[in-house]
Amino acid sequence: MKSLRDLFKRLPVDGNVRDILRQFNMSLQIDNKAKSVRELAEGLGFSVDRRALPRGMSGRLVQDPFADNGYSIEVNKFQSVQAQRWAVLHEIGHYFFHVDRSDPLADSMYLDRGEAAFYVNQAEEREANEFAAVLLFGDGALSAARSLYRDDLQKLARHFGVSEATVRIALKQF
Numbered sequence: 559m560k561s562l563r564d565l566f567k568r569l570p571v572d573g574n575v576r577d578i579l580r581q582f583n584m585s586l587q588i589d590n591k592a593k594s595v596r597e598l599a600e601g602l603g604f605s606v607d608r609r610a611l612p613r614g615m616s617g618r619l620v621q622d623p624f625a626d627n628g629y630s631i632e633v634n635k636f637q638s639v640q641a642q643r644w645a646v647l648h649e650i651g652h653y654f655f656h657v658d659r660s661d662p663l664a665d666s667m668y669l670d671r672g673e674a675a676f677y678v679n680q681a682e683e684r685e686a687n688e689f690a691a692v693l694l695f696g697d698g699a700l701s702a703a704r705s706l707y708r709d710d711l712q713k714l715a716r717h718f719g720v721s722e723a724t725v726r727i728a729l730k731q732f
């Protein structure tokens with residue numbers, strides 16, 4: 559997956575969701591700050607919680623009857639802000655790609671895994687990361703930022719609100 563088009567081919571969702579995702583990708587900054595991923599997630603109906611999760615776990619998706627879309631995204635408050643931002647986008651990817659949203663009972667089974675190995679399927683992990691990467695860097699977003707900052711990793715990382723390591727990977731992929 560390299561573009562929003564690739565991503566939308568796999569997303570069985572309505573136009574409103576697509577608009578929200580496209581909007582996020584098109585303007586990643588507000589007032590010189592990386593745009594809030596919490597607002598993105600809440601706009602899609604998630605609740606977002608920063609919590610004390612077990613060490614090594616950056617985030618997880620849990621059923622939440624009080625959330626508009628039935629799911630809450632929990633991110634580990636002990637990790638960096640950049641890691642928490644990435645985790646939110648990653649969990650949104652799991653929601654759209656891997657959760658059977660048509661069957662609430664199947665969902666709870668699917669999500670009922672041991673805490674440390676919450677998502678153990680490597681293919682699904684990779685896809686959730688691809689979702690996050692496309693949303694941030696796809697459709698020319700990375701090239702546009704590079705026309706401003708060249709290959710200044712620090713500035714690119716700040717622009718996208720992610721770690722420099724993440725930018726380094728993105729530079730190879732997009």
Ligand SMILES: [Zn+2]
Nearest residue numbers: 648677683686
């Ligand atoms: Zn995951």
